[in-house]
């Protein structure tokens with residue numbers, strides 16, 4: 001299985017528009033972060049987790065020519081706003097499968113009403129195949145995907161375990177029962193926003209504590225704010241098996 005980090009930045013992306021913060025002005029490409037998303041590939045299968053406002057740029061950047069579906073963690077703008085840009089895939093492949101909880105689907109229908117229109121639909125609009133998911137395993141091709149539920153402020157969010165790989169983002173907490181589902185993974189992705197505490201995201205300390213509990217072989221931090229600091233400097237302070245993800249990073253599991 002191959003995982004490509006399409007974006008590793010928090011909701012505003014880095015650099016933040018108009019910011020003079022040193023990290024936003026950094027010339028290190030690893031300090032530039034599009035909105036958080038990953039591409040997960042195995043054999044001929046290509047799935048994306050989340051589809052934020054940078055989706056078009058991310059698809060062009062990774063040279064992706066087809067997708068088999070999009071899984072949504074939750075409905076916040078930085079995770080869904082690129083949905084209209086599935087059009088090139090839709091024109092080529094037909095309806096694109098989207099996997100989401102019913103609450104997330106409701107939000108998508110409100111925001112992208114024209115995509116879900118069944119009568120007099122505008123011919124240029126894309127269409128999707130709705131795959132409603134609950135907190136229960138489901139199959140993508142030959143892989144069993146296990147959703148893992150966490151809290152993002154008051155909102156439930158899903159992470160997804162694909163065999164030895166588990167992708168989570170936008171977590172502030174997770175119940176023991178859900179953590180149990182992640183135990184034994186080789187690679188874990190988790191959000192680490194910044195050094196200071198935040199009401200809806202793990203800060204660095206909380207992310208490291210979460211990793212310590214799960215004990216994966218390797219962990220990668222994502223959904224990073226400029227306030228976490230320079231990539232090169234933060235990376236040096238991390239435990240041996242923990243890394244800061246960066247845009248375009250590819251890992252094999």
Ligand SMILES: [Zn+2]
Pocket residue numbers: 010011036076078079170223
């Ligand atoms: Zn987010």
